[in-house]
Amino acid sequence: MKRSLLLGLLFAASLTSCQTTGDPSQGGLFGWSQGQADQRIYARERYLDDVERDTAYQRRRSRELEDEAARKQRQLDQQ
Secondary structure, three states, X not given: OHHHHHHHHHXXXXXXXXXXXXXXXXXXXXXXXXXXXXXXXXXXHHHHHHHHHHHHHHHHHHHHHHHHHHHHHHHHHHO
């Protein structure tokens, strides 16, 4: 009786000391937190949006510079 009570208390204590995570590759069965998983997904989506926005800006800027270089080359060719 005492042994099963002690094992039960140890098991309960081990569950309370677990850190929860939103990463499915960590945390195990009892360390999962849907709220943290949602926050993790939201943060990754925001990062992706930022990267896509920056990529679009860089492509647009590259086209502008290429157009300017072509314009200057045409001016040089005409002289």
